[in-house]
Amino acid sequence: MSAAPGLLRGRSPGLTLARRSLALILLCLLLLPFADLRIITVDPWGELWRMALGFAWPDFMALESPLRAIVLTVSVALWGTFIGAILGFPLALLFHHSRLVRGFCAFVRAIHELFWALLFLQVFGLSAVTALAALAIPYAGIFAKVYAEILELTPRAPNDALPSGVDRLSRFLYAELPLVWERLASYTRYRFECAMRASVLLGFVGLPTLGFYLESAFREGRFGEAGALLWIFYALVATLQWWGHRRLLLPLLVGALFFLGPWPDVDGELLWRFVSHDLWPAPLLEGNLPGLGAWLAGLPDLLPAIGNTLLLALMGTVGSLLLALLLWPLASRHFGRPWLGFGGRMLLVVVRSTPELMLAFIFLLMLGPSMLPAWLALALHNGALIAFLVARHADGLTLGMPNLPASGRYAYELLPRLYPNLLALICYRAEVIMRETALLGMLGVATLGFYIDSSFQYLMFDQAFFLLLVTAALNIAIDAISRRFRPREVPLDDPCSR
């Protein structure tokens, strides 16, 4: 008789994943003292209470022309996604054949929509072009990657059954595309939901979407108005399946064209000057290498910013992991009474539909500008999103022993089957969290985004562009690390996780 193995000893895949996750959590705890988690405001609970009141008693009457903002928000999301898909599809066909295409896609999607918006803002002003380009460009990169992954999984049997001598295009149209059409469409639909959130966020840089009014209402403490705007946004997302039905897509797209605007007068010369001159360090353009050193020395101190960005990303990832573990039973049919499940599901939908920046902004008003509000926002949004997907996965499983107590059901029946998938989702999200981390800098958290935002404000485009490149490089690195870390052989059937 041998002794029972010690704590966490063993080679089973479950234990391996558990060790890996615990190591990640431990790393986060060790680094936590370096994070700035102060609560700066005097009366956080009072602030929260006033916001909750505003949310409970929304003041719809105070809104001035909300319809315009709603229509613009939807139009931008619709066309941004559409153009992104049109650009991304051909790229997806080349994706696995060309390193150049893969690199290009990794680069464009490593920069958050809002940073693209800040960049285009300098040339196209507060116009529809800025809004559409800010969505379409990163989405083209995302679509290219995800479409390519979906196309790769096309069942081969119908293609093999074709007579020999069928041309490539006919093969693709008959025996490949129809087989993956549903998945492509469902991912595009999910991306449109993301585009709705991003479109709201564009209001934060001044484009007149819902976010613009939300930000000013929150900033000026008109919480009733802010509550009303939030309710409108949730209603839009919740009713998406009806007004966003595929039969209505064409009329919606055509109709949206009339509401997009304003269209800018593009000054070609100015545009060229911006691209060829303003974005690059002057010493580089002059070929003055010693000057380049001086230029680099003139940058703000990047190491703390990079450290903060990475730390916040780690904290966000670990926070999402813990929250997802806690929250998913809320929305699963295996736990609690049906009404409770419904309530839990609604809560998760609300939390995940709220743009992260919006959540961070609310916490920021509550707690003051430290890393705490950013952390809470990242963990809540991503944790809820993953919990929702995991609950959906759990609902598809049948229990072997349905009479176990809840803790047994959680720990023995369900979690072992769900955990590899959950961890894989977290690893996919790590890239997204990283991108959002940089973004939170715009709210004053001292991450890279903070310096990007201020560089743009001071019209130091060369510096802003350089920092954007640094951010993109960091994102690509994190993506590579998380791909190593994530459990292999997990069939990630849900493309809507990225």
Next chain:
Amino acid sequence: MPLLELDRVDLGHGTQVVLPGLSLTFEAGERVALLGQSGAGKSTLLAEIRRRLDSEAAWCPQGHGLVPLLSVYHNVYMGRLDRHGALANLINLLKPRQEAWQEIGLLVRELGLEGLLRRPVEQLSGGQRQRVAIARALYQQRSVFLGDEPLASVDPHQALRLLARIQARHTSSIIALHQHRLALDHFDRVIGLRGGQVVLDAPARELTLASLDALYPDAGPSNHEAGVAAST
């Protein structure tokens, strides 16, 4: 006149040889039944025959190879995808070609699928899908029919009718199947595979149901009964 000769060839996928040193000759005009357990190498052999005959043979694969989202019409049309240009095929996806629509309509009626021409294949039953796959092979209008268990998911009565149609439209046929009675009564020659070897190759009229049991080492009496029941 031989249709095809295999002389001591090693067949398999990649580096894994499934059928080593195989020698077989198929005559034109022959109706051949391929029997054997799953994994015995029937599909490997058929794949090789298909590769050699290329455009002489119509092909009906195991698991049908249908596209669920496309209609019955389009799935059958795919049998002749190689005879039209890419543009014509593209337009046909949007608006069916008149003459193809008529022809496929007749074919589909013959197989008992009338009125289903527009129906997506994903909405059909297993037996209906099977018939769509057969219709696609018939639509290719070749002289040889190659089928990998094309009668697996239809009832015995229907299997008989479908087989008659297949054989009426092709001068030669090589078909893998499980129904022993069908193999003995409606084919000229039976080839039995077991563990990568040809263990049986004889005219069908010289064989009995009992002599086919050699192909299934662990078949108990109850299995045998079931096999007989399924093949009547």
